[in-house]
Amino acid sequence: MAIQVRLDDLLHERRMTLTELADRVGITLANLSILKTGKAKAVRFSTLEAICDALDCQPGDLLIYSP
DSSP: OOEOOOOHHHHHHHTOOHHHHHHTTTTTHHHHHHHHOOOOOOOHHHHHHHHHHHOOOHHEEEEEEEO
């Protein structure tokens, strides 16, 4: 897929675990893991907004296009 999720990089930079992020965002660890591994087919804007808020980042920091 040409869209890559940089969630691992952002979590590492902020010294946060996936479990901590799931608690802050209010979504299940399983769903967050699907997004992290790039297996998600879609992401809601509300989820993207919550992740960006928790990680203090912009959507472009989280998602990159790599053809």
